[in-house]
Amino acid sequence: MAGANIQFIDLAAQQAKIRDKIDAGIARVLDHGQYIMGPEVREFEAQLAGFTGAEHAFGCANGTDALAVVLMAWGVGPGHAVFVPSFTYVASAEVAGMLGATPFFVDVHEDTFNIDPESFEKAIGEAKALGLEATAVVPVDLFGQPADVPAIQRIADANGVKVLVDAAQSFGATLHNKRVGTWGHATTTSFFPAKPLGCYGDGGAIFTNDAELGKVIDSIRLHGKGREKYDNVRIGMNSRLDTLQAAILKEKLAIFPEEVIARDRVAARYTAALKDVARTPKLIDGATSVWAQYTLIVDDRDAVQAKCKEAGVPTMVYYPVALSQQTGYKHYPGVSGGTPVSDSLSGRVLSLPMHPYLTEDDQDMIIETVRTVLGF
Known part of the structure; x- marks a missing residue:
């Protein structure tokens, strides 16, 4: 791979x-x-x-x-x-x-x-x-x-x-x-x-x-x-x-609708193949997504990312630090009890390649790599 x-x-x-x-x-x-x-x-x-x-x-x-x-x-x-x-x-x-x-x-x-x-x-x-x-x-x-x-x-x-x-x-x-x-x-x-x-x-x-x-x-x-x-x-x-x-x-807007369909097709393949090994994105009732990112929730995120990189699969982390914890913003107030979900997500999210021109062969390699890295 x-x-x-x-x-x-x-x-x-x-x-x-x-x-x-x-x-x-x-x-x-x-x-x-x-x-x-x-x-x-x-x-x-x-x-x-x-x-x-x-x-x-x-x-x-x-x-x-x-x-x-x-x-x-x-x-x-x-x-x-x-x-x-x-x-x-x-x-x-x-x-x-x-x-x-x-x-x-x-x-x-x-x-x-x-x-x-x-x-x-x-x-x-x-x-x-x-x-x-x-x-x-x-x-x-x-x-x-x-x-x-x-x-x-x-x-x-x-x-x-x-x-x-x-x-x-x-x-x-x-x-x-x-x-x-x-x-x-x-x-x-x-x-x-x-x-x-x-x-x-x-x-x-x-x-x-x-x-x-x-x-x-x-x-x-x-x-x-x-x-x-x-x-x-x-x-x-x-x-x-x-x-x-x-x-x-x-010119980009002219082809945008077909690109959104292609993004959704990629997301559907990811979800079908990965929902049993990682937390996959959920849509609220009545919503569609343009899949700016396809983001998993995984444990031991940094190790998973490193192994994906070794296998030739690029990933990104959006976002590694919650805003309420960042140096320039942690003095601002927040809801009582803090923002524990935001804090937790910042250490567990991992985004996979996502664009309308991602071939099925590349999707298959990404899927296989993620499943292998996660031990499946």
Whole structure:
């Protein structure tokens, strides 16, 4: 088995499929020369809205900015609690701290990796007891499947909390037959190259059905612009999606639905072959996943990863340290009792190669390797 050239994510295979279209799209931008907010940006935003069903879609510079822009639009700042799962990438909490607000960590469900509504509900009262205003919650759709946003929304609505869905990893997924992008008060995503829909650099987007919120979002991403370019009516930031990236993303979006089907096919084969030897991912009722990652829960994770590497199977760990335990964040408050599930997962999760161009032969080798390493 050793020596197989298996890619954890294979962007080259995707590029080979659509290289002529990408080259043509880039050439069009070079020809018209509108490198900032050119026509491809508006076209791509319209395609995003059409794909998701959201009434408004706005491109921006990256997924982190997308989160920050929405929180800025809501006036989030000092004295505000923003509830974030401890088991996720740092950006989900970073933006709250950056704005002077307080990231407040809550736990996740072990079987889905996503935010635990009961932990969130408990944290609201505890944040208020600390003198914080419960302002926003950021349910993260980790590894490609939507969080239980309806449950989160019910709790949030009862407590006057805004819901900002972090769909950096779940763009293209659905929940109860509604696409990601239409849940919560707003949704954000990332087009980082390794994401299911990724560009060739940084990029992100924001979705909302709230027209007034959309106007503020559009202003903030453009330096707080008002009616005129040099009439800045609020504090904003420079967070525009480059025209070249929009041109690339338009071509990738065209093949994205078939890639999601291919990802799901890979995930189904993994689950069928590995569910008896490891904890495999579980989907909540009514959810589909785009499988940004296919993540197992295993004991003795580091040894398993090392043996997979020896056999030529690349794996990754997302994420090795829970946010509430990281140096820059462990001073922030969290739900009473801590986040034990997040802490446990950080030592046991292991992600397998996942992309639409993974051949069945490669899948078989990965499966055989994992089963062998785990002693089966």
